[in-house]
Amino acid sequence: MESLSWINSPVEGLLVGTLVVFVIVWLPLMAYAWGGNVLRLGLLWSIRRVYRVRARGLENLPVEGGALLVCNHVSYVDALVLAAVSPRPIRFLSADYLQRKPLLGAFLRWAKVIPVSPERSKEAIRTASECLRRGEVVGIFPEGRLSRDGRVNAFKSGFELIARRGGAPVVPVNLGGLWGSIFSFAGGRFFWKLPRKIPYPVHITMGLPTDPRTMTADQARQTVLDLGVDAYEQKPELQEHLAWRSLLGLKANLDKELIVDRAQGRRGFKGGVVLALALGLAKRLRRECHEERIGLVLPPGAAGVVGNLAVVLAGKTPVNLNFTLGREAVTACIERAGIKTIMTVGPIKEKIDEKCPGFPWTEKQIDVKDALQGMSKLGIALRLAAAKLLPAGLLATLFGVPRKGGRAEAAILFTSGSDGAPKGVVLSHRNLIANCVQISLCRALPINETMLANLPIFHSFGFTVTVWVPLLYGLRTVYTPTPLDFKLAARAIREEKCGILLGTPTFFRPYLKRVDAADLASLKLAIAGAEKTPKGFHQAWEERFPKCFYLEGYGLTETTPVVGVNEPDILSDNPDDCVIGTRSGSIGRLFPGMAVRIRSLETDELQPLNQTGIVEFKGPNVFEGYLDEPEKTASVLREGWLTTGDLGRVDQDGFLYIEGRISRFSKIGGEMVPHGTVETAVARALGVDDSEIPLIAVSARQDPAKGEALVLLAAIDIDREALARSLAEAGLANLWIPREVRRVEEIPTLGSGKLDIKALKDLANTKV
Numbered sequence: 001m002e003s004l005s006w007i008n009s010p011v012e013g014l015l016v017g018t019l020v021v022f023v024i025v026w027l028p029l030m031a032y033a034w035g036g037n038v039l040r041l042g043l044l045w046s047i048r049r050v051y052r053v054r055a056r057g058l059e060n061l062p063v064e065g066g067a068l069l070v071c072n073h074v075s076y077v078d079a080l081v082l083a084a085v086s087p088r089p090i091r092f093l094s095a096d097y098l099q100r101k102p103l104l105g106a107f108l109r110w111a112k113v114i115p116v117s118p119e120r121s122k123e124a125i126r127t128a129s130e131c132l133r134r135g136e137v138v139g140i141f142p143e144g145r146l147s148r149d150g151r152v153n154a155f156k157s158g159f160e161l162i163a164r165r166g167g168a169p170v171v172p173v174n175l176g177g178l179w180g181s182i183f184s185f186a187g188g189r190f191f192w193k194l195p196r197k198i199p200y201p202v203h204i205t206m207g208l209p210t211d212p213r214t215m216t217a218d219q220a221r222q223t224v225l226d227l228g229v230d231a232y233e234q235k236p237e238l239q240e241h242l243a244w245r246s247l248l249g250l251k252a253n254l255d256k257e258l259i260v261d262r263a264q265g266r267r268g269f270k271g272g273v274v275l276a277l278a279l280g281l282a283k284r285l286r287r288e289c290h291e292e293r294i295g296l297v298l299p300p301g302a303a304g305v306v307g308n309l310a311v312v313l314a315g316k317t318p319v320n321l322n323f324t325l326g327r328e329a330v331t332a333c334i335e336r337a338g339i340k341t342i343m344t345v346g347p348i349k350e351k352i353d354e355k356c357p358g359f360p361w362t363e364k365q366i367d368v369k370d371a372l373q374g375m376s377k378l379g380i381a382l383r384l385a386a387a388k389l390l391p392a393g394l395l396a397t398l399f400g401v402p403r404k405g406g407r408a409e410a411a412i413l414f415t416s417g418s419d420g421a422p423k424g425v426v427l428s429h430r431n432l433i434a435n436c437v438q439i440s441l442c443r444a445l446p447i448n449e450t451m452l453a454n455l456p457i458f459h460s461f462g463f464t465v466t467v468w469v470p471l472l473y474g475l476r477t478v479y480t481p482t483p484l485d486f487k488l489a490a491r492a493i494r495e496e497k498c499g500i501l502l503g504t505p506t507f508f509r510p511y512l513k514r515v516d517a518a519d520l521a522s523l524k525l526a527i528a529g530a531e532k533t534p535k536g537f538h539q540a541w542e543e544r545f546p547k548c549f550y551l552e553g554y555g556l557t558e559t560t561p562v563v564g565v566n567e568p569d570i571l572s573d574n575p576d577d578c579v580i581g582t583r584s585g586s587i588g589r590l591f592p593g594m595a596v597r598i599r600s601l602e603t604d605e606l607q608p609l610n611q612t613g614i615v616e617f618k619g620p621n622v623f624e625g626y627l628d629e630p631e632k633t634a635s636v637l638r639e640g641w642l643t644t645g646d647l648g649r650v651d652q653d654g655f656l657y658i659e660g661r662i663s664r665f666s667k668i669g670g671e672m673v674p675h676g677t678v679e680t681a682v683a684r685a686l687g688v689d690d691s692e693i694p695l696i697a698v699s700a701r702q703d704p705a706k707g708e709a710l711v712l713l714a715a716i717d718i719d720r721e722a723l724a725r726s727l728a729e730a731g732l733a734n735l736w737i738p739r740e741v742r743r744v745e746e747i748p749t750l751g752s753g754k755l756d757i758k759a760l761k762d763l764a765n766t767k768v
Contacts, residue, residue, distance in 0.1 A: 005244075047084040052199040054234055056207035057227075064131030066168030067209065070159055070220050071150045072228070073141035074185035076176050076190065082139065084205055091131055092139040098122060114138070125161050132166025142217060148570060148579045148594055150179035150186065151442065152225055154652050155217040163212030170215045172223040174202040176231025179592070180441075185577070190572070203231040223597045223608065229618050232593030232599075238436065238620055241405030243312045244396060246432055246471045250275040251392055253474035254384075260478040261302040262492045269302055271474065274309070276383035279399050280375050281310035281368070286400070288341075288366075293317045293412065295339040295362065296457070296528060296589055299348050300473045301479040303368040304457045305467055307343050310732035312410070315402045319412045320458040323352050324671070325422065331360040333414045333422050336627060346370045364599040405429025411744040413460050413626060417558045424627025425460075425557045433472075434620035435464055435560040438591035440473045444551050445568040446529055447475050449499035454480040454489055459670070460561035461529050463761065465502060483507040490519040497522040502550075504530045505537050506706050512544050523548040527565065529555060530670035531707040533659065538584070554658055558642055560621040564588040564656055572674035586655035594619035596650060597641070599627055599660065609650040612659055616641045666700040666708040673710065673736050675699065682712065683740075685726040694747040699764035700739065711764035712738035715746050 038433060038719065060610075063380055069090065073080065079092045094113030097106040100302070108115075114131070116124035117521045128138050140153035151647065158578060163170045172592045180186045181200055203226040212217075250258075254272035261267045294311045299306040311318040319337045321330055333339075341364045352359050361377055386395060396403060410429040411726045414422045451470070455462030469478040477516050478496045480488050483503055491509070493501065501508075501520075505528055511520065541550040553565030565583035566588035577730065582588070590596055597604055598613040607613050625633035636643045648658045666673045675698040688695045703709035714719070720741045727737050748759035 009615070022088065042252075047081060050199060051202045052190055053081060053204060054201045055206070057205040057208075057215060058085065058087060060168065060206045060208050061137070061171060063085060063207060066136050067137050067171050068132060068163045068164055068166065068168050068212070069137065069139040069171050070142050070155070070158060071139065071173040072224050073143045073146050073420045074144065074150065074175055074178040075181055076495055077181070077183045078141065078178060079139065079433060080173065081178070082204060084175065085685075086576055088137045088610055089304045089335075090137045090139045091128075093124060093128060093141075096124075118296060119701050120160065125158065125165065127166035132168035138166075138168075142220065146185060147179070148185045148367050148521055148577055149567070149581070150184070151589055151654065152221060152228070154654075155221040157217040160212070160215065160217060161214065161221070162390075166212075166286055169209035170220060171209050172207040172220055173225060174205045174207075174224050174227035174231050174255075176205065176228055176234070177201050183381070188577075192740050193492040196674075201236065205231045218685040220608070222595075222597075223762055226618070227557060229593060229595050229620070232434070235434075235437070235620075238428065238434055239404065239406045240410075240433065240506075241312075241402040241427045241431055242410050243315070243401050244403040244405070245310060245331070245436075246312065246468070247275065247396055247401055248392055249474060251387060251395070254388055256474055256476070258470060258474065258476055259302050259305055260476070260492075260496055262478060262488065262496075263299070263301050263467065263481045267302060271416060272384050272387050274302075274306060274378045274471075275387050277732050278306050278313055278374070279383050279387075279401075280307040280603060281306065281371055282313035282399070284366075284671070285314040285370065289316070291316075291338065291340050293319050293337050295334060295342040296320045297323055297342055297344040297348060297352070298368065299455060299481040300344070300454050300457055300462060300466060301371075301443055301481060303345050304479075306372065306472070306674070307368045308457070308463075308467055309471060311343075311492055311759055313399070313401055315400070317409050317412060319414075319424075320463060322414055322456070322458040322733070323356070324733055327356055327360060328732040329356055329422050329731075329733075334360055334362065335423070336422070337412055337414075340364060341366060343368050347431040350668070380505065401580065407624060409624070411463070413458065413463060413557055413654060423629065423632065426627050427560055428624050430469055431560045431621050431623055432464060434593065435591075436469050436561055438593060439465060439469050439562055441592065442565060443570075444553070444565045444588075445475070445500065446523060446525075447473050449524065450476045450478060450496055451502065452480070452484045452493050452496075452498040453477050453502060454457045454485075454490060455502055459530070460557040461502070461555065463563065464560055486515060490515045491555070493523060494521070499524045500528075502528045504528060505533050506669040508537075508541065509705065512540060519549065520545050525555060525568070528563070529553045529565075531659040531667040534704060534707070535616070543601050549582075551582065554656065555730070556644060557616060558623045558636070558644075559619075560623065561615060562591065562621075563594060566592045580653070583651070583653070583655040586651070586657050588656065589654040590617075590656060591619075591621075594621070596656065598649060602648065610652065612647055612649045612680070614662065615646045615648040615656075615658070617644065618642070621685075630703045668703075668708050668710070668735055669706045675710075678712075678732070678736050679712065681732050681736075682723065682728060685723060686716070686718065687731060688716070694749065694755065697704070697747045697760050699757075699760040701740075702766045708738065710736070710738040711762060712741045713747060713763055714741055715744055717743065 083090050091112050093114045094116040095117045099108045099115050114127050121322055132136050140159050142159050143153045144156050192210050207227050214496050244444050250271045257268045258271045259269040278666055280673045294316050296307055298307050308318045314351055323335050342362045343366045345519045407430055409426055410432050412424045414424050453466035457463050478492050480492055536552045551566040555561030555563050569581045570579035572578050595618045597611050618641045646658050650656050678698045682696050697713045699711050700708045701711055718741050726738050748756040
């Protein structure tokens, strides 16, 4: 444990330090260490008045004999809470300088706390080992310091010596939920903040005992992280319904301007108005639409947010359709999801009909703009009054808002599979709520800022981060209809004083040369995802906009989507309070509640995290499966672990590096383009789809503008312009049509007859 560095004067040290540390923390712990049943019951009673502790795996602690508990270190009361639920007394290790403090030191010695310091480490190891040999339980926090950002830092290896010399099993323990309490560093300070909730929910998960001869510091840390997933799963809000969470979020921000729509002029909407409009539209959906899923073709903005919210409030599933996929793919999505009604607005419908004649609109359509404008002012006023006057529970009952969701289907987003057919990613209420909670705790998206949002809602990044996070947490968001209109975005940033910009490197590129830096003077954070940031782009951005940090993140539709993101560093005059939040080339550290492992590409066996291999994730934001495709679901989900198809590694501080993709996709301008789909379309257009040997194949090369560019390799002569026209007429999306054709002698294949992907890539990247 650490010194109380927040105390700045002798008076504070005497009054606050003595009262808080002695009375609240060490006196009960000392009493527990003395083993008195009455005192222990008193400790449990007092802890349960402040914390709602839920413990799992306590049966894993050996009934007798020594055991070494290794735990993550989140707050000043970690030892107290763990001692309160442990069926056996625990002797903790603590910094020896605390034992030199008046009064406090005396109580620490009476509580049998083992002092440790760099100068006396051998003595501490010897004492702790002797305790283990005598059959006592010893507790240690191998990070050596309190977490400053809620994450689990690297473990020091000293505990390995203690366990091996003491001949006792190592029992990993995860302390979940204590981050955010007044005793943690959440908010950039200890103690000086109001409790979020009393009693405060805490989840303790104890793992299986492990042979001390085989447990290393890295393995122990990884096990604690894995246990953290189980602890995170216990959050009660994960069992709730997205509609209920949205209602709570909006009720907390009834009079705050939450949405600013800059599509045509400016229209601002307070939280209460958003809720009143969505409740009215939800009533209509329940009355007119009896199907469970509703299709949406809406741009970013008020219509998109209110439309999605209304569908969820009505207890139905929103299916935001990616209208850029092309006619055939969208038709397949509509049929698979059983969509009978599409919600849209006139202007976007006209644009789609112009660019994609024959777009498969359903027979029943609801124009969201007309529906909202057609609502009576009296009805809106009554719903707004109800939102202000009634408690949340009664309001939900009155308007039929569901409250329990959990693993039930909450949304479907379509992406393309390796065989070219669109795959429906089923996201549950648990998935979306978990990822929103994770994002809200992230320093990369401070809730007190204003965010500029223009990412398509049919993309998971736009869907979760720009629709649901603002609704659940009151993040003021300014919307423009498309990321391609960077001039409109820059004007909105300047006039609305936005501090956060979301996008992809492709969408950010025009800002570097075609936007006045003064227009983006209010920007503090530019968060990039969906495609890998080109080398040098990060530096170019911060040179052009020196007050704006460029932060790269990573996610997948199957992870709802955000897995992790680089965050601003935490700077302080106290070196112990400083946190490195960014690392060049990485996508940041995983969100709390997530675990990662690396599987060998060659052997399919698990391997050390610092070795490059196939990345797998586990956590409450990992999706439930593909829509009506159990075989494809089973191919990527193994006992809750998602196989990503991406190659990556993790460094000793937990930063994740994505080093390549093994699946046959290209990310072009943020869009995932499946090579197999393009090959099938090309072969059909050329009339070679029944050939016994492959005559064409698709690969990709790096492209400085869009990330990657498709390259069509052909063993026959091809007229590219004629092929492009045929593919467009067949309904293939423009982004999926190869811009480059290369003539080769033959298409390389493996002995099995499959395409040689590596050889294809080499051909595509060979300079001509």
